[in-house]
Amino acid sequence: MIELAVFDMAGTTIDEHGAVYEALRHAVESTGATVDPHDLQTWMGTDKREAIDALVRLGGGTPDADLVERQYGEFRAFLKKRYEEVPPEPIAEADKALAVLRARGIKVALTTGFSDDVALPLLASLGWSTGEGGNLDAVVTSDEVVRGRPAPYMIHRAMEKAGVVDVRKVLVAGDTAVDLQAGHHAGAGVVVGVLTGQLPRTALEGEPHTYVLDSVAQVPDLAETATAE
Structure with missing residues (x-):
């Protein structure tokens, strides 16, 4: 058992209600990188800082530690707003x-x-x-x-x-x-x-x-x- x-x-x-997907996409796209839906799905469920780093690279960007931390802040802020609008x-x-x-x-x-x-x-x-x-x-x-x-x-x-x-x-x-x-x-x-x-x-x-x-x-x-x- x-x-x-x-x-x-x-x-x-x-x-x-899909807020994590939206927040992660926003955090990456706001750097100017593009996000392929398949890549986004692949990195769902992982550590979000790791996901941002990987998705920015896959989308044509060159992230460093400062960018990743800044975009993680964007992720958190977006997610907080969505959770306030539509509570989990x-x-x-x-x-x-x-x-x-x-x-x-x-x-x-x-x-x-x-x-x-x-x-x-x-x-x-x-x-x-x-x-x-x-x-x-x-x-x-x-x-x-x-x-x-x-x-x-x-x-x-x-x-x-x-x-x-x-x-x-x-x-x-x-x-x-x-x-x-x-x-x-x-x-x-x-x-x-x-x-x-x-x-x-x-x-x-x-x-x-x-x-x-x-x-x-x-x-x-x-x-x-x-x-x-």
């Missing part, structure tokens, strides 16, 4: 799924390509938190690891925080290619793609996976998350 479920945030457990909300039935898993003794962690200053206020706006009375056992942001997805480090950090030592008893779920690649690289026992993001089923099925589901709401239906007899 799975001991820890590690979920991505935006597009997987949280519906932020849980993916349908996602909060219920998290509660069901925890009631079965499965710990729940969230990982994200956001830094603390973006991720933590977003979770607070939903009333999601760790600690006593919270609905999560761990949250891992891009600030806590030397490299974000598709590296496995956020998943392993979530295991460390949750006190889980066997990667075979970890389920990883996300809506992007790098989510599934990170789960595979981490050695997770179950890797789940969900269709609540921007990628179609065929794209997710082209990545390492155990299941592709319509939503995280279906994760408690998997045999691996069922209550042991």
Whole structure:
């Protein structure tokens, strides 16, 4: 039986109405670089500073550290404005799924390509938190690891925080290619793609996976998350 479920945030457990895509595109295009939709999708789910650097280069620019930091500020400001206009909300039935898993003794962690200053206020706006009375056992942001997805480090950090030592008893779920690649690289026992993001089923099925589901709401239906007899 799975001991820890590690979920991505935006597009997987949280519906932020495409704001991250818009903010990342804005941050890159405002440098004068062009953004190919395929490249944008490829870099979704990664550390946002890494994504800005890569997308500016792919779009014909020559970023340095100062430009990346400046455009990350643009990303944050754009995202904050969009969140104020259209507040994020849980993916349908996602909060219920998290509660069901925890009631079965499965710990729940969230990982994200956001830094603390973006991720933590977003979770607070939903009333999601760790600690006593919270609905999560761990949250891992891009600030806590030397490299974000598709590296496995956020998943392993979530295991460390949750006190889980066997990667075979970890389920990883996300809506992007790098989510599934990170789960595979981490050695997770179950890797789940969900269709609540921007990628179609065929794209997710082209990545390492155990299941592709319509939503995280279906994760408690998997045999691996069922209550042991």
